[in-house]
Every structure is written in C-alpha cells, then in structure tokens.
Amino acid sequence: MQNGKLIVLTGPSGVGKGTLVRSLLQRHPELVLSISVTTRSPRKGEVEAKSYYFVDREKFQQMVKAGELLEWAEFAGNFYGTPRPPVMEKINMGESVLLEIEVQGARQIKQTFPDALRVFILPPSIAELEKRLRGREQDSDEAIAKRLQLANKEIEEAGEFDVQVVNDDLESTLQNLASILFDG
Numbered sequence: 001m002q003n004g005k006l007i008v009l010t011g012p013s014g015v016g017k018g019t020l021v022r023s024l025l026q027r028h029p030e031l032v033l034s035i036s037v038t039t040r041s042p043r044k045g046e047v048e049a050k051s052y053y054f055v056d057r058e059k060f061q062q063m064v065k066a067g068e069l070l071e072w073a074e075f076a077g078n079f080y081g082t083p084r085p086p087v088m089e090k091i092n093m094g095e096s097v098l099l100e101i102e103v104q105g106a107r108q109i110k111q112t113f114p115d116a117l118r119v120f121i122l123p124p125s126i127a128e129l130e131k132r133l134r135g136r137e138q139d140s141d142e143a144i145a146k147r148l149q150l151a152n153k154e155i156e157e158a159g160e161f162d163v164q165v166v167n168d169d170l171e172s173t174l175q176n177l178a179s180i181l182f183d184g
C-alpha cells in the first residue's frame with residue numbers, strides 16, 4: 001500500500017487557516033485532521049480529543065522528553081504539539097493527514113518529516129489581516145498589535161516553505177489548495 005501524505009498548513013494568526021481547514025475537510029473526506037495536544041484551557045464548546053487533547057504542563061513536558069511530538073511550540077503563553085504516533089499510523093495506512101499549526105512548529109516538520117508538503121498561507125495585505133483579526137472579536141487591541149508584529153516577521157520567512165498561497169477570495173483559495181494537494 002502507498003503511504004499517505006503529510007500536509008502542513010501554516011501562516012500568521014488570523015490569515016484564515018482554520019476556515020480553510022474546515023472547508024477542505026468537508027470537501028475532501030479522505031483527509032484526516034491531526035488532533036494536537038495543548039496546555040491551554042478548553043474554550044466554550046470545545047471537546048476533549050476532538051478539538052484538542054487538553055493536558056497540563058507536566059504531561060506536555062513528559063511528551064516532549066519522550067519524543068512523542070512531531071513538533072511543538074509555545075504560542076500566546078500556551079504549549080501546542082502534534083502527537084507523533086497517530087500521524088505515523090495513519091500515514092502508514094495510506095491516509096493523508098492535515099496539520100493546522102503555527103509557524104515555529106511548521107518549521108520543525110522539515111527535520112522531523114522531510115517528505116511533508118508545507119503550505120504557507122499569506123494574507124492579501126497586512127491591512128486585511130488586521131481586519132480579519134478584529135472581525136474575529138477574539139483578541140484585545142494589545143493582542144492584535146502583538147499578532148501583527150509577529151505576522152510581519154513570519155511573512156518575511158514565508159519563502160522557507162514549499163508553497164505560498166494568498167488567501168484572498170476564499171473560494172479561489174480553496175480551489176488553488178485542492179489543485180496543490182491533489183494534482184501535483
């Protein structure tokens with residue numbers, strides 16, 4: 001049996017990664033989303049083992065030490081990581097696995113899984129990114145300013161990734177991604 005692919009979607013906070021992943025999973029049921037571990041508290045409506053595996057810092061550190069994470073990073077004061085065994089099992093069974101992760105973690109995948117396809121999602125402009133962050137009504141002005149500062153740095157490094165896709169019109173972006181993931 002042929003192995004499945006590992007596909008990584010990354011990019012600055014607010015660029016639309018979560019939105020794109022939800023639509024990709026609906027349109028392409030053959031894709032499986034990797035469920036991350038995190039030390040952040042569940043938000044309203046989030047479900048253990050569906051949204052994330054919610055763990056304390058001690059457990060997270062144990063997983064790091066034991067080499068159980070394919071990548072991990074600290075983001076906005078919490079730790080996030082991708083459990084290695086479920087990803088490897090699915091890939092070995094021929095399933096394609098999607099990771100939706102922030103940029104530091106996506107960078108590590110080049111070493112831990114060199115065959116992965118790493119896609120960097122870009123905003124049409126910084127002004128549009130700010131509009132999306134504000135429209136989401138999730139962050140304070142201060143948090144938005146920090147995210148934009150980090151976004152500028154991340155965007156400068158987008159060239160390190162295998163493919164860059166601008167998330168301008170949502171439908172065109174989804175079609176563009178589908179052709180990158182399935183035609184080539």
Ligand code: ADP
Binds near residue numbers: 132
């Ligand atoms: P991320 O997961 O990268 O942080 P989200 O998926 O939460 O980003 O998207 C941030 C905001 O931008 C959401 O309000 C979402 O509805 C909006 N958004 C996503 N993609 C587009 C797009 N192509 N055009 C306009 N708004 C978008």
Ligand code: 5GP
Binds near residue numbers: 013017036071075080
């Ligand atoms: P949130 O707390 O909003 O769910 O996620 C915050 C950020 O963490 C998002 O940018 C999301 O893509 C990223 N993230 C989620 N899971 C992982 C993971 O396993 N590894 C890394 N590096 N980032 C993750």
